[in-house]
Amino acid sequence: MIEHLPALIPITLILFAFIAGVLGVMQFKLSRNVAMLGALAAFVLSVTGTIQVLQTGPMHYSFGSWPPPYGIEFVLDTLSAFMVLVITGIGSILLMFPTKPGFMIDEQKGATVYTVVLMLMAGLCGMVLAGDLFNLYVFLEISSLSTFALISLGGGKAAVASFRYLIMASIGGCFYLLGVGFIYFSVGSVNMADVLQLLPAVYDSPSVIGGAILMVTGLCVKMALFPLHTWLPDSDTYAPPVVAAFSAAVQIEVSAYVIIRLILNVFSPEFIIGLTPITDIIAWISAAGIIIASILAVAQQNFRRMLAYSSVAQIAYVGLGIGLANPLGIVGGIFHIMAHSLMKGSLFLIAGGIRHHTGIWNINDFQGLGRRMPWTIGAFTIAAMGMIGIPPTAGFFSKWYLLLGSIEGDQWVFVAVILISSLLNAVYFFRIIEKAFSPPAESTASVNKTGELPKRMLAPILILAIGTLIVGALNVLVVNELIMPVVEGL
Amino acid sequence: MGDLTFHYSYIMIIILLVIGLWGMLGKRNLIKKIIGLNIFQTSIFLFFIKGALKEGATVPVIDPELGLEAASYFNPLPHVMILTAIVVSVATTGVALALMLTIYRNYSSLEEGDILERMGK
Numbered sequence: 001m002i003e004h005l006p007a008l009i010p011i012t013l014i015l016f017a018f019i020a021g022v023l024g025v026m027q028f029k030l031s032r033n034v035a036m037l038g039a040l041a042a043f044v045l046s047v048t049g050t051i052q053v054l055q056t057g058p059m060h061y062s063f064g065s066w067p068p069p070y071g072i073e074f075v076l077d078t079l080s081a082f083m084v085l086v087i088t089g090i091g092s093i094l095l096m097f098p099t100k101p102g103f104m105i106d107e108q109k110g111a112t113v114y115t116v117v118l119m120l121m122a123g124l125c126g127m128v129l130a131g132d133l134f135n136l137y138v139f140l141e142i143s144s145l146s147t148f149a150l151i152s153l154g155g156g157k158a159a160v161a162s163f164r165y166l167i168m169a170s171i172g173g174c175f176y177l178l179g180v181g182f183i184y185f186s187v188g189s190v191n192m193a194d195v196l197q198l199l200p201a202v203y204d205s206p207s208v209i210g211g212a213i214l215m216v217t218g219l220c221v222k223m224a225l226f227p228l229h230t231w232l233p234d235s236d237t238y239a240p241p242v243v244a245a246f247s248a249a250v251q252i253e254v255s256a257y258v259i260i261r262l263i264l265n266v267f268s269p270e271f272i273i274g275l276t277p278i279t280d281i282i283a284w285i286s287a288a289g290i291i292i293a294s295i296l297a298v299a300q301q302n303f304r305r306m307l308a309y310s311s312v313a314q315i316a317y318v319g320l321g322i323g324l325a326n327p328l329g330i331v332g333g334i335f336h337i338m339a340h341s342l343m344k345g346s347l348f349l350i351a352g353g354i355r356h357h358t359g360i361w362n363i364n365d366f367q368g369l370g371r372r373m374p375w376t377i378g379a380f381t382i383a384a385m386g387m388i389g390i391p392p393t394a395g396f397f398s399k400w401y402l403l404l405g406s407i408e409g410d411q412w413v414f415v416a417v418i419l420i421s422s423l424l425n426a427v428y429f430f431r432i433i434e435k436a437f438s439p440p441a442e443s444t445a446s447v448n449k450t451g452e453l454p455k456r457m458l459a460p461i462l463i464l465a466i467g468t469l470i471v472g473a474l475n476v477l478v479v480n481e482l483i484m485p486v487v488e489g490l
Numbered sequence: 491m492g493d494l495t496f497h498y499s500y501i502m503i504i505i506l507l508v509i510g511l512w513g514m515l516g517k518r519n520l521i522k523k524i525i526g527l528n529i530f531q532t533s534i535f536l537f538f539i540k541g542a543l544k545e546g547a548t549v550p551v552i553d554p555e556l557g558l559e560a561a562s563y564f565n566p567l568p569h570v571m572i573l574t575a576i577v578v579s580v581a582t583t584g585v586a587l588a589l590m591l592t593i594y595r596n597y598s599s600l601e602e603g604d605i606l607e608r609m610g611k
Contacts, residue, residue: 145582148586149585152588152592155596159593159596163586166586166589167523170582173578174530174534177534178534185541
């Protein structure tokens, strides 16, 4: 049984997606519960898989017993185990959020919404687990298609945002596919381990270099790395809160993971770093993205839009970690994936909850909210501290590793970028905290009448916020056990 | 020169690729964007199919007369991959058309300029 684990994680999600869809037509409440059960089951499987991987090393699963490189392979190693934990864990918590504020739909109309969410999670898990480049593309498209549908639930503006995302994501996906073609026709294989072995013979071939550049560019679009981020602010502003949380907190991170996977396990670091300028370019555009997106976030009055620009800045930290391409930088980047998904998930749920409960989305109207909703604003404060990078939150430690990585690589510009961007983060988050905790103004009547968010909304928000603190406290464990083995080869 | 004539199809593929990209990014009408997307995807499919081609080879079903010599058969794997990619492309087009329906119901237009103007109100 245990040897089937890598395949079971996405299959469980797909199976429950089907059951949830059938039940959703008959009784909506049941569909929601089944979907949560499915996500939790996948999470339990991921935890089991992670323990197994830590004890006995990477697990390989060949479909239909056809051995790779001829057959299709799923690989659960420490890096994919870490990502599967993040996807299923954050996914299960996000699904706890009530349906109506979470997906902006009436229960009667939303029979299939949980099917699509589970398919999104299955697609992301498949991307992480796939052992060959082409199946990675297929799962990438499964997750994209689910996201298009989910974003459009937010109404007319969201449909326009979703259409824009569809165009950008398809360009990204097709670039990736074209890159896979270049690699396939150069080495004659799409299995990752096989490509890694065959590639050294053709390192200097222009089609291999072109393929690598095409694949990384395609993934940068999906990852919303500056300056290819243009689709993200709109889709995260108008999408339903849970969907925005999924796309900002999980989906773009998975694309970042794929780039890390390509650099470490497909092209090998010496090829990417030694023979192409890819990592340098990623590092510099990430550094520019961090600063520019942070400045744009400061300028926003809409709370959701500010969070969206903040996502562009935060994913660029992961990009910076990849671009530094030294062990500490990559550790910082991977750790930031987990930290950011916890913090940003919590923040988007807070934004959705406040919007649904009080109708407020403009930052200026937050005045006095802290006294009315102490728990919500408390969770917001923790998540915001993580974003700024104040210890003991997880956000501090990921930035710490990134700083160490920049110093080790003698990249003092990036040290300055990280410090300046932390100041900018402080500017745009503290102005909200300050507003929320100042005495309520008489003009904002809607704030004065409101109370704390309902418990069902508060629970996932608090779990994610406290998770930020717990992951921060356990950072040594996470880094030493899960992330360090990944970067040993560098 | 013989090399060039055998590879002229790559030039056509690149032309299609650029037409598709231009359609997606340069045109203001959403339908035209989707047509651009389809041209773009088709050019990539053609790239894979072209890569599987060999001169003087036949269909990849083992023929006793030709034996097991790999050079005498086309490579079937790119065809199989493209079959999957075509399914993905059809699904993307379907979702895009559904999105356009929603957009048209909300803004009564498929021109990007009109939609942006009506969104602002």
